[in-house]
Amino acid sequence: MVGALVVAGAVGALSGHTVVNAGxxxxxxxxxxxxxxxxxAVLxxxxxxxxxxxxxxxxxxxxREVPRLEIVVLDDGSTDGTADVVRAVAAGDPRVRLVTGSPPPPGWLGKPYACQQLAGQVGPDVTALVFVDADVVLARDAVAAAVTGLRAAGATLLSPYPRIVAGSAGERLVxxxxxxxxxxxxxxxxxxxxxxxxxxxxxGQFLVLDRAGYARAGGHAAVADKILEDIELARAVKRSGGRIALADGSRLASCRMYDSWAGLRDGYGKSLWATFxxxxxxxxxxxxxxxxxxxxxxxxxxxxVAGEPVAAGVALSTYLLGVAGRLVSARATGGRGWPDAFAHPLSVALLGWLTWRSYHLRRRRRLFWRGRPVL
Structure with a gap:
């Protein structure tokens, strides 16, 4: 019983921390x-x-509200006609510049090298860089709000986390x-x-950086071989004396990272081994x-089943405290709380399996992403 009470206290404290962070x-x-x-510059x-x-x-x-905006798009060796789609959508808009990327040299992963190339294409007068992934859809004032938020925070790097869109059951769990x-x-x-x-x-779906601070941190060259290049870039900013900040970006952007269970499984597989x-x-x-x-x-x-109602009550209360933390998190970040939060124990178990699978594939050198091996 003492152990059960300790676990209940720990979960209650963590959910309380969620409330304080969110509020x-x-x-x-x-x-x-x-x-x-x-x-x-949006990259x-x-x-x-x-x-x-x-x-x-x-x-x-x-x-809107960004009168001096340039958009640089890098086609990183696509084979599905991505560049043609970009040209058709841009329709000659002078703010958009499409460049063709080169393959990553030894020691580089694809995403960091693509971002490094993009940063090198920006005009000399640009003072703020906004990195956006293709699965992110921004609100009309998102770039202006994010850059303003960066300056208001006095930060070198601001990460406004998008609202995560989850369609399938697997996405809603994980x-x-x-x-x-x-x-x-x-x-x-x-x-x-x-x-x-x-x-x-x-x-990394939506990152805003002061350009000078990005350069002091070494840019993406400082994280050339890092699978979690977003977190490592934040660490590089701190090492260079800069400040970082997280923000709720659910009003500014939405993102559906994966549109299938297979995509989600493989996406987490490539990176979870590097998380811990x-x-x-x-x-x-x-x-x-x-x-x-x-x-x-x-x-x-x-x-x-064993006829121990007090122990059952403590365990049930612990479960509900965990659910409460999940509900607070969903409400704070524009996510779906009801009824998904009640499956939180299954979500955590599934995360454990995905973590085991990531390490298993890493040991067997069977991790690939977008056709490239993960170092």
Whole structure:
């Protein structure tokens, strides 16, 4: 019983931390008060994105309150006609420049090298860089609000996390964990104030950077071989003396990262092994998550069968505290809370399996992404 009470207390404290983060410390960029008075470049790397780049690019073309905007698109060796789609959608708009990327040299992964090439294409007067992925659709004032938010935060890097769109059952189980994890376990204000590179987070779907600070951090060359290039770039910014900030970008952008279970499985497979640092650390973290969030409903059922109502009540309360944290996270980030949050124990178990699979494929050197091997 003592152990069950300790677990209940831990889950309650973590859900309380979620409430504090979401209600007090999470930045929410507002609508810009007026036009952005600096040159801004939006950088869009593409590799075989012909089937989903159109909404993204149309949203970029519709941006307002950014009078000095340039949009640089890099076709990174696509074989599906991505470049033709970009030309058709841009329709000669002078703000859009399409460049052809070159293959990554030894020691580089594809995404960092594409971003590095994009940054090198920007005009000399540009002071703010906005990296956007093809699966992101921005609101009409998103770029202006994000750049304004970057300056208001006094940050070098701002990560306005998009609203995650989840269609299939697998997406609804796994994708909300992205926001829940950092709202629950990451002290947002301490992260902003601390100079420690280890205390960093960012989402590469939508990143805003001060150009000079990006250069001081070494640009994407500093994260050339990193599969989690977004988080590593945030760490590089901190190492160079810059500041980073996370924000709720659910009003500014939406993102459906994967449109199938296979895509989600393989997407997490390529990166989860790099999240924890080592298999030992991954095992410890996953075991703790399973203990805190997956075990309680199982134990509640077992206690009821064994005729121990008090133990069942404690375990059930622990489960509901975990659900409450998930509901708070969903509400704070524009996600779907009801009824998905009640499957939170299954979500955590599925994350554990995806983590095991990622390490398994890594050991067997069977990790690939977009036709390229993951180093």
């Amino acid at each position: 007090r410390w999470l930045r929410r960029p507002g609508r810009p008060a007026g036009p952005v008075d600096e040159p801004v 869009l790397p593409l590799r075989d994105e012909a089937d989903r780049v159109t909404p993204c690019l149309r949203a970029l073309l519709a941006q 994708q909300p964990l992205l926001q829940w994890l950092w709202l629950t376990f990451l002290p947002l204000r301490a992260m902003e104030r601390s100079a420690r590179p280890s205390l960093a987070a960012a989402g 640092g080592s298999p030992v650390a991954a095992t410890a973290v996953v075991a703790l998550l399973l203990l805190l969030y997956t075990a309680p409903p199982v134990l509640a059922g077992a206690a009821l």
